[in-house]
Amino acid sequence: MNGDIVLQLDHVAKVYGEDPPVHALRDVSFSVRRGELAAIVGPSGSGKSTLLHIIGTLDRPTSGVVRIRGVDAAGLSDAELSHLRAGQIGFVFQQFFLAEHATVHENVADGLLYAGVGAAERNRLAHEALDRVGLTDRASFRPSKLSGGQRQRVAIARALVGDPAIVLADEPTGNLDSTTGASIMELIHELNAGGATILMITHDADLAAQLPRQIRVLDGQVVSDVTRAAAS
Amino acid sequence: MSPSSGVRLHWRDGLRIASVGLRARPMRAALSALGIAIGTAAIVGVLGLSASSQAGLLAQIDRLGTNLLTVEGGTRITGGDAHLPREAAARIEHLEQVAQVAHTALLRRDRVYRSRLTPVTNTGGLQVRAASANLLTVLGTGLARGAWLNDGTARVPVAVLGATAARRLGMDRIHAEQRIWVGGRWFHVAGILRPSPLAPDTDVSALVGYPAAREYLGYVDVRDAQLGGAPGSIYVRTERGHEAAVQSLLARTANPRSPSEVAVSQPSDVLTARAAAAGAFDSLFLGLGIVALIVGAVGVANIMIISVLERRSEIGLRRALGAMQRQIRTQFLAESILLAVIGGVVGVLFGILATALYATSKGWAVVIPVEAWLGGIASAILIGAVAGLVPAIRASRLPPTEALRTV
Numbered sequence: 001m002n003g004d005i006v007l008q009l010d011h012v013a014k015v016y017g018e019d020p021p022v023h024a025l026r027d028v029s030f031s032v033r034r035g036e037l038a039a040i041v042g043p044s045g046s047g048k049s050t051l052l053h054i055i056g057t058l059d060r061p062t063s064g065v066v067r068i069r070g071v072d073a074a075g076l077s078d079a080e081l082s083h084l085r086a087g088q089i090g091f092v093f094q095q096f097f098l099a100e101h102a103t104v105h106e107n108v109a110d111g112l113l114y115a116g117v118g119a120a121e122r123n124r125l126a127h128e129a130l131d132r133v134g135l136t137d138r139a140s141f142r143p144s145k146l147s148g149g150q151r152q153r154v155a156i157a158r159a160l161v162g163d164p165a166i167v168l169a170d171e172p173t174g175n176l177d178s179t180t181g182a183s184i185m186e187l188i189h190e191l192n193a194g195g196a197t198i199l200m201i202t203h204d205a206d207l208a209a210q211l212p213r214q215i216r217v218l219d220g221q222v223v224s225d226v227t228r229a230a231a232s
Numbered sequence: 233m234s235p236s237s238g239v240r241l242h243w244r245d246g247l248r249i250a251s252v253g254l255r256a257r258p259m260r261a262a263l264s265a266l267g268i269a270i271g272t273a274a275i276v277g278v279l280g281l282s283a284s285s286q287a288g289l290l291a292q293i294d295r296l297g298t299n300l301l302t303v304e305g306g307t308r309i310t311g312g313d314a315h316l317p318r319e320a321a322a323r324i325e326h327l328e329q330v331a332q333v334a335h336t337a338l339l340r341r342d343r344v345y346r347s348r349l350t351p352v353t354n355t356g357g358l359q360v361r362a363a364s365a366n367l368l369t370v371l372g373t374g375l376a377r378g379a380w381l382n383d384g385t386a387r388v389p390v391a392v393l394g395a396t397a398a399r400r401l402g403m404d405r406i407h408a409e410q411r412i413w414v415g416g417r418w419f420h421v422a423g424i425l426r427p428s429p430l431a432p433d434t435d436v437s438a439l440v441g442y443p444a445a446r447e448y449l450g451y452v453d454v455r456d457a458q459l460g461g462a463p464g465s466i467y468v469r470t471e472r473g474h475e476a477a478v479q480s481l482l483a484r485t486a487n488p489r490s491p492s493e494v495a496v497s498q499p500s501d502v503l504t505a506r507a508a509a510a511g512a513f514d515s516l517f518l519g520l521g522i523v524a525l526i527v528g529a530v531g532v533a534n535i536m537i538i539s540v541l542e543r544r545s546e547i548g549l550r551r552a553l554g555a556m557q558r559q560i561r562t563q564f565l566a567e568s569i570l571l572a573v574i575g576g577v578v579g580v581l582f583g584i585l586a587t588a589l590y591a592t593s594k595g596w597a598v599v600i601p602v603e604a605w606l607g608g609i610a611s612a613i614l615i616g617a618v619a620g621l622v623p624a625i626r627a628s629r630l631p632p633t634e635a636l637r638t639v
Contacts, residue, residue: 058552058632079556083239086554093636097549101256113249114554116239158553 005070006165006197007032007055012064014050014220024050025061025220032166032199037192039208040201042217049170051217052201056089056168057081069165086115090159092169096151098143104154105130105139111158122161129157132194133187149180156187160196167191169200173207185210241559250566252546253539254574261571264535267528268575268615269582272608274521276583278514279604284587288596289507296372296430298500299331299475303466303486306495314493320486321364321466327485329474334370335463336361336434337442339449344391344438345413346401356400360391360414361437361464362445370467371431378406378423386441389448391419394435398424412438415449430499431467528575529615536568536623540630547627548635561628568620569613576612580605 014025024047032038042048053059054066057073066073068088073081090111098107109119109126117125130136133153143151152172159167169188173181185207192198200211208214213227241249254261303324305314321335344358367373368380379385381392391412393403403410403421410421419440428434445451466486470478475498483491540547547560555563584600591598 053633053636056552058636079558082551082554082556082559084554085552086239089552091549091552093549095545097545099252099546101252111553113241113245114239114550114556114559119242119245 004033005031006034006068007199008065008067008070009055010065010067012051012054012061012066014047014054014059015062023220025054028064028217028220028222030215030222030225032197034165034197035192035195036213037188037198037211038200038213038215039211040199040215040217041205041208042203044203046217047220048201048203048217050220052168052170055166055199056091057085082114086112087162088165090162090164090167092152092155092159092167092172094171094174096143096155096175098151098154098158100142100144102142103139104135104141104143104146107143107154108157108161111161115162117162125161126157129161130154132160132191133157147180148176149183152176152180152184153187156184156191160191165197167196167198169198171202172200173202173204181207246562246566247570249563250570252563253543253567254571260535261574264528264531265571265575265578267524267531268572268612269528269579271521271523271525271528272576272579272612273582273586274517274524274579275611276580276600276604276608277586278517278521280583280587280598280600281590282514283599283601283604284591284596285594286507287599288591288594289503291597292429293500293503293507296500296503297469297472298498298504299470299472300371300430300499301468301470301475301479301482302431302497302499303468303482304464304495304497306493308493309490314487314490316463316466316494317487318463321463323485324466324468324482327478327481329471329478330468331471332366332370332469333466334364334367335466336363336367336437336439337445337451338433338464339415339445339451342415342449344397344401348413348418350413356397357436358397358400359433359437360445360449361434361439362442362449362451363392363434363439364442364463367434367439367467368425370469371428371434373428373431373434374426376424376426377404378421380423381439381441385422387443387447389414389417389419389440389444390422391438391440392423392425393421394425394437394439395427396435397438400436414438414440417448419448429503431465433465525611525615529572529619532568532572532575532616533619533623535571536564536620537626539567540564540623540627543627544630544635547630548632548637551632551635557628560630561624564624564627565617565620568624569616572612572616572619573609576609576615579612580608583608 008031010029012025012028016022016024028051040048040051054061060074068084076084105126108129109122112122112125130139133156135150135153138146138150143154173184176184188198202208215222216224305316308314321333324330325333339360339362342360343355344360365381365386376395381390391414401412403424406421406423411418412421425434468478468482479496482496483494486494550560587600588598
């Protein structure tokens, strides 16, 4: 049963500064199982970005424990944390962060650059990931030739390429119009149905309502954690 | 998961990542590499040119031979110029290991003029010398135009001009009407010599035969009016390898009564010294090259710092993709070194090109010292590393959360 938990937070707190201390997170505890699709939702300033950084091991909590697949991130060195990110965590950002001088295919393959995967294998997996987001025919394009929705698909493919334990999507539809955003949400649902564990961070309650589980954050605290019984 | 201490990138991936910034902004990269290129080109050019000119001089020395000795009148103990005895040349010829002896005598009273209307004071610094028939063979001097003196022309008013003398008189070809005004009469010009590095005196001289000198210019020995004059300079070709032995005997042989009044020299020494001086680097240009390198290094450091600021989100993304701190550090350090090395290689190529063009135009062998091009590239690597170190450390220490924050 425990093996199914890919992410676990125990009494995580984050305090910035000292005079006066800013409590960005207080006593946050929840866990995410394999195959889940959950939203962390809250208004801006609620601490959800800090939470994303801590879950993504880009930042360390002031106290509490973060476990990725049962491994306590607090005990890891920079090199070990980097290796953990390379293998277990996929990131999707609101601003896409694609390399403009590289092709779509190279952008996706570079998702595995630091994971110790050989070039041939990277290319094969990138091809597969592009297939999953429906962009095989754009593989040789530069990102600048793509629409916003297509760019975000490339970024999602890059996050998925290494088949990570969890994908963290930070406002993935934030820079897109509503129609394109809806298609991205559709893709996220599809990928989840295909087995991917996805944690989406958003300020948009309506968007969060589309997902099976919603973790509401306010003032650095989890105020509710609701899982719908049956998917729509 | 594996408690890995980090995954190493394949060198090909590493090179690709290191060149990301250069490919994204090629113009900027080219301009910042330019400073390094100019510095390296200057250093390689200076070293290459001095080595090539040295090689040119050494080749010249080799061609002229180092076995030529010059015997001239020295200084009297009582002061004043000493003269060689009239029979000095003949005595030297009898020495063993002496191959050939030639001699010239300066005619002190006579000057060379372009025409009889030239004011007497316009001597152009030119001199008149009587020369033995074998002078050119012994000195290894070539003829640029016309002919050297022969038994016939040595007896009539005919002169051969040294290279400098011909230039100063404005004569660059030989024809029947080519004449100079010497000692109150016209002398036909039979030929023009090439420069004579071992006997610079002949360059500024009009050379006439001894019989002509006696006949038309009143050349007589100061001591004996009947016998004709004593030579001023005696040029001795020794057998190879016996220069020192002959040199030690020359003064005593030339003037047994007062050997101390004879000056013996080895003119190739001057060329050898000049070659050694040519090998010494032109410190001014070398200094300029080093200054250009330093300025180039500052430029590279500046560009790298700007690059790190601009590429925060790339750094954040790479960290999110699993790049370790030291991989970020290596990336920017490698980019800086790559930038400097591109500049260094371009500079070395331009330095070599400049050296080759100049040396070829001078007829020297093209010599690029290994330390010049190797040092150029090595210093570029060093500059890249030094200039990139601080920006690279800053990039690696940038917290990922800050790098990913968008303003």
